[in-house]
Amino acid sequence: TQLLEQSPQFLSIQEGENLTVYCNSSSVFSSLQWYRQEPGEGPVLLVTVVTGGEVKKLKRLTFQFGDARKDSSLHITAAQPGDTGLYLCAGGDNAGNMLTFGGGTRLMVKP
Amino acid sequence: NAGVTQTPKFRILKIGQSMTLQCTQDMNHNYMYWYRQDPGMGLKLIYYSVGAGITDKGEVPNGYNVSRSTTEDFPLRLELAAPSQTSVYFCASSLGREIEKLFFGSGTQLSVL
Numbered sequence: 001t002q003l004l005e006q007s008p009q010f011l012s013i014q015e016g017e018n019l020t021v022y023c024n025s026s027s028v029f030s031s032l033q034w035y036r037q038e039p040g041e042g043p044v045l046l047v048t049v050v051t052g053g054e055v056k057k058l059k060r061l062t063f064q065f066g067d068a069r070k071d072s073s074l075h076i077t078a079a080q081p082g083d084t085g086l087y088l089c090a091g092g093d094n095a096g097n098m099l100t101f102g103g104g105t106r107l108m109v110k111p
Numbered sequence: 112n113a114g115v116t117q118t119p120k121f122r123i124l125k126i127g128q129s130m131t132l133q134c135t136q137d138m139n140h141n142y143m144y145w146y147r148q149d150p151g152m153g154l155k156l157i158y159y160s161v162g163a164g165i166t167d168k169g170e171v172p173n174g175y176n177v178s179r180s181t182t183e184d185f186p187l188r189l190e191l192a193a194p195s196q197t198s199v200y201f202c203a204s205s206l207g208r209e210i211e212k213l214f215f216g217s218g219t220q221l222s223v224l
Contacts (some may be wrong), residue, residue: 004153006153009151012221014210016185033213035213037137037175040218041215041217041218042115042203042215042216042217042218043154043213043215044215045212045213048212083169088153088154090153090154092188098159098170099156099213100155101146101153101154101155102153103152103153104152104153106151
């Protein structure tokens, strides 16, 4: 069973601060996705990375896939209250049929 | 533009009761999935389907059954509800393999008392 560990589990910061969320595994994944989930809703895909070392930027969010495709990070610059939510990473198996989700990082950005 | 629709949104069951969680998608997606999310946790895959008539077990299938008679519908059946099945259930779909974007429904919050 492939496992993904996310850290930190909880993060409370002030508006304007920077933060990094980590997603780590001992297993190699064919792809890595990041989702954001708001209360009462399903997760919404933010990004998919598929190549080791790949970096993708989405406005103030920067996603990186580790060289060995075992880990990933999400960096948010100048966090805003609208960034509040549960951030989930999910790794794809080589067959492409199953996603393994991490436990999530709950982020709260205070005005 | 409905996407993935789940019903009901909330349900309370007594131990031993059965129920079916409904899921339908209007995007003509081949792949459909059922996940459960326990409080403060990530999502665990219960069952998935790669097309009508084809289903397969995920990580936590015990206590659940599924069927996929049409492309649109993927119901999840709980036969003998147990307190351990208290969770939020999400249905999702994707056009192809999981490397594709998953579209999630808004979830069904189930309590078994």
